[in-house]
Amino acid sequence: xxxxxxxxxxxxxxxxxxxxxxxxxxxxxxxxxxxxxxxxxxxxxxxxxxxxxxxxxxxxxxxxxxxxxxxxxxxxxxxxxxxxxxxxxxxxxxxxxxxxxxxxxxxxxxxxxxxxxxxxxxxxxxxxxxxxxxxxxxxxxxxxxxxxxxxxxxxxxxxxxxxxxxxxxxxxxxxxxxxxxxxxxxxxxxxxxxxxxxxxxxxxxxxxxxxxxxxxxxxxxxxxxxxxxxxxxxxxxxxxxx
Amino acid sequence: xxxxxxxxxxxxxxxxxxxxxxxxxxxxxxxxxxxxxxxxxxxxxxxxxxxxxxxxxxxxxxxxxxxxxxxxxxxxxxxxxxxxxxxxxxxxxxxxxxxxxxxxxxxxxxxxxxxxxxxxxxxxxxxxxx
Numbered sequence: 001x002x003x004x005x006x007x008x009x010x011x012x013x014x015x016x017x018x019x020x021x022x023x024x025x026x027x028x029x030x031x032x033x034x035x036x037x038x039x040x041x042x043x044x045x046x047x048x049x050x051x052x053x054x055x056x057x058x059x060x061x062x063x064x065x066x067x068x069x070x071x072x073x074x075x076x077x078x079x080x081x082x083x084x085x086x087x088x089x090x091x092x093x094x095x096x097x098x099x100x101x102x103x104x105x106x107x108x109x110x111x112x113x114x115x116x117x118x119x120x121x122x123x124x125x126x127x128x129x130x131x132x133x134x135x136x137x138x139x140x141x142x143x144x145x146x147x148x149x150x151x152x153x154x155x156x157x158x159x160x161x162x163x164x165x166x167x168x169x170x171x172x173x174x175x176x177x178x179x180x181x182x183x184x185x186x187x188x189x190x191x192x193x194x195x196x197x198x199x200x201x202x203x204x205x206x207x208x209x210x211x212x213x214x215x216x217x218x219x220x221x222x223x224x225x226x227x228x229x230x231x232x233x234x235x236x237x238x239x240x241x242x
Numbered sequence: 243x244x245x246x247x248x249x250x251x252x253x254x255x256x257x258x259x260x261x262x263x264x265x266x267x268x269x270x271x272x273x274x275x276x277x278x279x280x281x282x283x284x285x286x287x288x289x290x291x292x293x294x295x296x297x298x299x300x301x302x303x304x305x306x307x308x309x310x311x312x313x314x315x316x317x318x319x320x321x322x323x324x325x326x327x328x329x330x331x332x333x334x335x336x337x338x339x340x341x342x343x344x345x346x347x348x349x350x351x352x353x354x355x356x357x358x359x360x361x362x363x364x365x366x367x368x369x370x371x372x
Binding site: 058 | 282331333365
């Protein structure tokens with residue numbers, strides 16, 4: 001993931017946070033406060049399905065902190081401090097760009113829904129779609145438009161132009177501004193699993209907008225969801241870990 | 243009228259009487275039930291030369307932000323850093339430790355996407371155009 005913009009138009013606010021001793025953090029991953037009740041005062045990675053008390057998005061990598069003191073210059077410590085640190089953009093209204101991914105493994109290309117799309121003069125029927133997913137035109141006359149399925153194969157609002165046979169469409173489980181349909185992150189937390197089933201139980205991110213590209217722009221490898229944390233530690237409405 | 247030392251003395255007109263419980267100790271201010279367990283790294287130690295601290299950040303490919311007065315002291319190109327000219331950030335300067343708005347951001351090249359983000363997308367930073 002990477003920082004895209006702040007909804008309020010403000011500049012990114014940067015801080016360096018100590019990383020928890022439990023695990024390293026990689027660059028481009030949302031981090032949250034540590035819920036460990038016994039110890040830890042550093043940030044940790046979010047999980048694939050939960051991000052509660054998000055602190056921000058990392059813009060560099062860091063090893064896990066060591067509990068014992070270390071020699072100056074050792075490990076990830078720049079000054080002999082045994083606490084590793086990661087640079088984090090902490091704005092609560094920051095929007096992160098996350099690549100849409102075909103499954104949990106990073107950088108797996110999305111797939112066209114069906115290679116045998118039937119013609120639909122009404123622009124409403126997509127062969128092989130998934131209920132409640134977002135669908136967009138990958139080729140054909142409707143390129144540049146996205147819709148949402150309201151039942152398998154049927155979109156709630158018709159595409160603006162007739163669908164020709166063999167037009168190509170791609171779908172993702174993410175939906176803009178949907179408060180009960182949360183995304184599932186990829187294994188390394190840097191992208192979004194666009195194939196994950198609708199999971200109302202996830203508590204992590206809200207989709208602000210989509211960047212859904214077409215065939216001419218390699219949309220299977222180059223489409224993104226722009227998301228923001230639903231529970232941010234520095235937002236007064238955020239839910240904080242214990 | 244006598245009163246205990248340091249206790250407040252309230253003088254009221256005869257027609258008024260204090261309500262019950264007026265002299266009870268005030269409640270302690272509410273504390274948040276839950277707090278995030280994170281700590282900010284202090285950055286450069288006092289006494290440490292700023293250049294040495296920056297060198298440590300460079301050796302570990304850390305993201306660096308510098309205020310307008312420290313920015314010119316950092317040769318980002320020779321350190322293999324990208325200077326994001328089209329975006330300013332807010333934060334405590336890695337050089338002088340002063341909290342400054344309008345700071346300059348430097349990202350290590352290993353964390354950089356290509357312009358437009360089409361080839362090395364999904365990394366950490368795509369250069370802002372114009």
